[in-house]
Amino acid sequence: MVQISDVAKIRQRWIDAGSPACERHNLDQEFHLGARDTDWACLNCGEEFSRQEVRAMRDADGN
Numbered sequence: 001m002v003q004i005s006d007v008a009k010i011r012q013r014w015i016d017a018g019s020p021a022c023e024r025h026n027l028d029q030e031f032h033l034g035a036r037d038t039d040w041a042c043l044n045c046g047e048e049f050s051r052q053e054v055r056a057m058r059d060a061d062g063n
């Protein structure tokens with residue numbers, strides 16, 4: 001689990017680095033209160049993903 005405030009910091013750091021392409025998302029579930037569409041985040045680039053997107057990515061990996 002990762003805090004949303006930490007995800008915001010990761011994303012800002014990634015943007016400051018020039019927003020390079022994230023070669024492999026390192027997904028972790030975001031900790032938050034209340035319902036959100038996006039509750040997964042990449043610990044590399046700070047991009048946020050919905051549960052459906054995460055599932056689709058995992059299916060594509062063949063896991």
Ligand SMILES: [Zn+2]
Nearest residue numbers: 022025042045
């Ligand atoms: Zn990423």
